[in-house]
Amino acid sequence: MEKHLLSKSTFIRGVQCLKSLYLNKKRPFLRDRLSPEQLKKFRRGHKVGALAQQLFPGGIDLRPRSPSQYRKKVLETAEVIRTSSYNTIYEATFQYDQLLILLDIFNKENGSWTAYEVKSSVKISETYLLDAAFQYYVISNLNPGLKDFFLIYVNKDYDFSQPLNPEELFIKESVLEQVKARQEFIREQVAREKETLLLEKSPPIEPGPHCTDPYPCDFIGHCWKNIPRDQWPQPQQSNEGFYDFLEKLEDSA
Numbered sequence: 001m002e003k004h005l006l007s008k009s010t011f012i013r014g015v016q017c018l019k020s021l022y023l024n025k026k027r028p029f030l031r032d033r034l035s036p037e038q039l040k041k042f043r044r045g046h047k048v049g050a051l052a053q054q055l056f057p058g059g060i061d062l063r064p065r066s067p068s069q070y071r072k073k074v075l076e077t078a079e080v081i082r083t084s085s086y087n088t089i090y091e092a093t094f095q096y097d098q099l100l101i102l103l104d105i106f107n108k109e110n111g112s113w114t115a116y117e118v119k120s121s122v123k124i125s126e127t128y129l130l131d132a133a134f135q136y137y138v139i140s141n142l143n144p145g146l147k148d149f150f151l152i153y154v155n156k157d158y159d160f161s162q163p164l165n166p167e168e169l170f171i172k173e174s175v176l177e178q179v180k181a182r183q184e185f186i187r188e189q190v191a192r193e194k195e196t197l198l199l200e201k202s203p204p205i206e207p208g209p210h211c212t213d214p215y216p217c218d219f220i221g222h223c224w225k226n227i228p229r230d231q232w233p234q235p236q237q238s239n240e241g242f243y244d245f246l247e248k249l250e251d252s253a
């Protein structure tokens with residue numbers, strides 16, 4: 001198995017900016033340091049993912065502990081699917097055409113596999129649909145029997161005065177039609193990103209509003225260094241109020 005070229009997160013990075021994709025792969029030392037707030041956000045994302053696993057108890061966790069385990073976990077995922085030794089896989093790992101994904105939950109229901117991706121957000125965004133569409137592209141090319149694809153996200157009206165109940169905390173929504181409608185874009189964008197990674201120099205993309213949309217790019221310090229600091233972009237506040245919500249979640253877990 002060849003080493004992967006793109007993962008779900010690097011694919012989305014490339015959708016936001018091909019220069020960011022290139023620098024991340026070829027010049028990672030130029031990345032800005034993660035702020036304490038960003039580190040906290042990653043930890044919260046993992047916590048929400050672990051809570052969502054309780055919706056599908058009794059599964060096998062195939063999360064790779066390090067990148068050196070990717071190949072092993074791809075083979076283990078294929079083996080569990082082949083033998084049906086478990087009906088639920090957490091962090092099911094797939095690779096197709098040098099594209100690697102770790103799917104949060106892969107669940108067998110009435111003899112067919114369904115994909116679930118967990119988002120630590122209170123709503124579905126276009127970026128989440130593209131993320132899901134990329135995963136669908138990989139899985140469906142390996143596993144044509146994939147029956148459905150759901151996003152799981154947080155119910156903003158959840159009542160925290162009650163004991164934690166994952167069934168009420170999360171909303172499951174099928175996005176199968178939306179991800180199918182994006183398959184042609186995924187195919188074309190994968191080709192664009194692979195071509196970009198073959199370039200000798202980073203693509204000539206000027207900094208602009210896309211540097212924080214949908215995520216603050218971690219090359220802002222590099223690309224914006226000749227622009228006065230008071231003109232640097234500020235992160236989008238698309239999830240306003242959500243951090244308060246997660247603080248409550250941490251207190252109640």
Ligand code: SF4
Nearest residue numbers: 017020211217219223
């Ligand atoms: S800072 Fe902006 S232009 Fe530079 S890599 Fe990031 S998104 Fe692209």
